[in-house]
Amino acid sequence: MSSSEHPIALSLERQVGDATRLLAIVMCLPLVDGLFPALVLAGALDSVTGILEVGLLVFGGSAMVAVILAEMDDTPRKQARIVLSVGAVVIALAIVEAALAPTLAGVLNLAVFERFAGVVILAVAASTASARIGEYLPRPAVIVALGLVASVDPSGASLVVDARPDLMLRAAAAAGVGVGFALVVALVSPWLRNAVDLDRFRFGSAVALGVLPLSIYGIIPSNAPLALAVLVVTAIFAFDPGRARERDWEYEPDDIDVTAALSNGGNTTTQPVDERVESGDGGEYDDERLPWL
Numbered sequence: 001m002s003s004s005e006h007p008i009a010l011s012l013e014r015q016v017g018d019a020t021r022l023l024a025i026v027m028c029l030p031l032v033d034g035l036f037p038a039l040v041l042a043g044a045l046d047s048v049t050g051i052l053e054v055g056l057l058v059f060g061g062s063a064m065v066a067v068i069l070a071e072m073d074d075t076p077r078k079q080a081r082i083v084l085s086v087g088a089v090v091i092a093l094a095i096v097e098a099a100l101a102p103t104l105a106g107v108l109n110l111a112v113f114e115r116f117a118g119v120v121i122l123a124v125a126a127s128t129a130s131a132r133i134g135e136y137l138p139r140p141a142v143i144v145a146l147g148l149v150a151s152v153d154p155s156g157a158s159l160v161v162d163a164r165p166d167l168m169l170r171a172a173a174a175a176g177v178g179v180g181f182a183l184v185v186a187l188v189s190p191w192l193r194n195a196v197d198l199d200r201f202r203f204g205s206a207v208a209l210g211v212l213p214l215s216i217y218g219i220i221p222s223n224a225p226l227a228l229a230v231l232v233v234t235a236i237f238a239f240d241p242g243r244a245r246e247r248d249w250e251y252e253p254d255d256i257d258v259t260a261a262l263s264n265g266g267n268t269t270t271q272p273v274d275e276r277v278e279s280g281d282g283g284e285y286d287d288e289r290l291p292w293l
Contacts, residue, residue, distance in 0.1 A: 019071040024086045026063045027178065031093045034144030035120055036171075040101040041110060042117035042216050045170040052177055053212055053227045059090060059178020062128060062205035066198050068185050079186035087179030091172050098171030099163040109151045116147025118213030129206035197238045204234025 030036040035058060044050045072079050120143045126133045185192060208230035214220045215227075 019067065019073075020082050020086075022071060023064065023067045023082065023182075024089070026067055027059055027086055027090050027182065028093065029063075030058045031090070031097060033140040035124060035140050036094060037097050037101060037104075038113070038117035038120050038144050038147070040098055040167070040171060041105055041108065042114040043110075044117075044212070044216060045098075045167065045174055047223045049223050049225045049228065050215070051170055051174045053225070054174040055177025056181055056231060057205065057209045057212060057227060059094075059175055060181035061209070062198075062202040064178070064182050065185055065196075065201060068182065069189055069193050069196065069198060072186070072189070076187045076189055079189060080183055083179065083182045083186045087175075087182065090179060091175040094171045094175035095168045098168045101167065102164050107152060107154070108148070109153045112151035113147050114216055116143060116150065118216045119143055120147075121213050121216075122210055125206045125210035128209065129203055195240045197240070201234060201238035204238060205231065208234060 036054075039045065039054055039058065044054055068079065068083075072082070074082070120140045123137045123143060124140055126137060208227045211227045211230055215224065220226055
C-alpha cells in the first residue's frame with residue numbers, strides 16, 4: 001500500500017488491486033471467514049457495548065481505515081457513495097448470518113464453541129499486528145471449522161430454522177456501526193491522510209481486538225467497554241490535530257509499487273530506464289539507474 005503496510009490489506013491488495021473491490025473484501029471478510037458468525041454464536045452482540053466493539057473493531061477495523069486513507073484517491077463524496085454501496089451488502093449479509101445463527105446454535109455446544117471464537121479473534125489480532133506472525137497462524141475459517149467439529153452435540157439436536165428478529169436487528173446495528181465509521185473516515189479523509197499515523201493505529205487496533213475475547217471468556221463483564229477504551233486511546237495517540245488543519249485534496253498514491261517491493265522480499269532495486277530524462281537546466285541525464293524511479 002502507498003502509505004501503510006497493513007498485513008491483511010496488503011495480502012488482499014496483491015490479489016485484488018482495485019481500491020473499491022479491496023474495500024468490499026476487507027469489510028466483508030469477517031462475514032466470509034467465519035469471524036462474525038462466531039461472535040454472534042458467542043454472544044458478543046448481547047449488549048450495546050458488544051455491538052459497538054464488533055462494529056468498530058471487526059467491520060470498521062484498521063484495515064478498512066488503511067484502505068480508505070492509503071488506497072482511495074477519489075473525492076470524499078465519491079468515496080462516501082462507494083462506502084454506502086459496500087455497506088448495504090455488508091449489512092444485508094450480517095442480517096442473513098444472524099438469522100441462521102440460532103439454527104446452528106441448536107446443534108452446537110456453545111460453551112466449547114465460545115473458546116474457539118476467542119481464539120479466532122486472537123488470531124486475527126495477531127495477524128493485524130504482524131504479517132510474520134500471521135504466516136504461522138491458521139486462517140480464521142480453519143479455526144471456525146475446527147470449532148464447529150469440536151462443539152457439535154448430536155444428542156437430541158434438531159436442525160430447525162429459528163430466526164430471531166432481535167438478533168438480526170443487533171447484527172444490522174453492529175454492521176451499521178462499522179459502515180458509519182467508514183463513512184466518517186471517507187468524508188474527512190482529506191484531513192485524516194495528513195493527521196493519522198496508520199501503522200500506530202493498526203497496532204493499537206490489534207491490541208483492542210485482542211482484548212475483546214476477555215468479555216467472551218467472562219474474564220471481564222460483557223458490558224465493560226475495555227476494548228472501546230483501548231481503541232479511543234489508540235485513536236488519540238495516532239492522531240495529530242495540528243496536521244489535520246492541512247487538507248490533502250490532491251492525494252495521489254506513491255509512484256513506487258510498495259506492494260511489489262514487499263512481495264519481492266523488500267528488494268526495491270530499480271530497473272534500468274530505457275529513455276533519457278531531461279534535467280532542470282535543459283541537459284539530459286545518461287541512460288542509467290535513477291534512484292527515484
